[in-house]
Amino acid sequence: MDMPIIEFQHVSYRYGRGSLDEKKALNDITFAVEPGEFIGIVGSNGSGKSTLVQHMNGLLCPDEGHVTVLGKKTSDRQHRNGLWRKVGLLFQYPEQQLFEATVIDDVAYGLRNMGMKQADAAARAREALSLVGLNPDEIGALPPLSLSGGQRRRAAIAGVLAMKPDILILDEATAGLDGPGKSDILSLVKRLQQEMGITVLMISHSMREVMALADKIAVLADGRLAAWGSASDVMREEMMSSSPGLFFSEYAQVMIKLAELGHPVNTGVRSREEALEELLTLIGRKGHERGEARAVHAGRYGRSQA
Known part of the structure; x- marks a missing residue:
């Protein structure tokens, strides 16, 4: 080094x-x-x-x-x-x-x-x-x-x-x-x-x-x-x-607030583009989780009706 x-x-x-x-x-x-x-x-x-x-x-x-x-x-x-x-x-x-x-x-x-x-x-x-x-x-x-x-x-x-x-x-x-x-x-x-x-x-x-x-x-x-x-x-x-x-960018403040609320986001984003990508990933992840939850619920409901 x-x-x-x-x-x-x-x-x-x-x-x-x-x-x-x-x-x-x-x-x-x-x-x-x-x-x-x-x-x-x-x-x-x-x-x-x-x-x-x-x-x-x-x-x-x-x-x-x-x-x-x-x-x-x-x-x-x-x-x-x-x-x-x-x-x-x-x-x-x-x-x-x-x-x-x-x-x-x-x-x-x-x-x-x-x-x-x-x-x-x-x-x-x-x-x-x-x-x-x-x-x-x-x-x-x-x-x-x-x-x-x-x-x-x-x-x-x-x-x-x-x-x-x-x-x-x-x-x-x-x-x-x-x-x-x-x-x-x-x-x-x-x-x-x-x-x-x-x-x-x-x-x-x-x-x-x-x-x-x-x-x-x-x-x-x-x-x-x-x-x-x-x-x-x-x-x-x-x-x-x-x-x-010290003046944090608006997008950095959004990431920090989301992290404080328990969402798994990168608080170290350094541009609007990175922040947007992080938000889209979070939205996609949440949508996938909701989809899985619906599938599990539907499966349980279907078995109970059988």
Whole structure:
């Protein structure tokens, strides 16, 4: 089995440590992420989501415990200082950080900071734009602000992908986008994980967003890891249904309610299609049971008349 690409061991972190305003943001967090996994990180405002991921690229170091990324502890300063090359982190509304004169120059900015030659950086930037579904011949020479909101979001993601990171972290990747824009970005991120083998961690307020995408889900509440595991496992945890700020899909709620009523259904459904299939199976099973019951009743009734 491969070594975890990210591992937290009893990690705690405080803001304003030693001051009157000291606040514990993370409390005894332990979990591990395997290479190539898609991890959803959910929780209400102030639960510790952003603080958690900032430990993954060395922006923050734990007060207690250890964080290991790409095989080395982030307490190693040299390793920590180089993580920005391997761990891409996009905060909310990353398109607001686009500042170069052209899209190509903006996507290539990080590469130039690494010392890459202009021509090589531009070629890598064009490749990254193509990966996110943008035509570099059409938009490469345009100013970033001339793009639509969804295109700017894609260009910002391309700027991270151009660095060829092993890990991609997205903090509220769909914030501010309309329905089609959200679907496009989520589909893009899932495709990048599947086709390129990138390890993806995506912060979201919405359980609906991560259910259909994530291999595992981390649920944070007041700085603690309230739940961790596969989407199906997390869905089955009763305590989750009352966690503030988490929004289960309607179809998942139906499955949970049916299970509570004693029906043998899978509460870990991850799409409407899976839920419909589960309901049809349940209806078919119940119809078969009723048919058998009628047959037994008819047989008994027939024998009693003989």
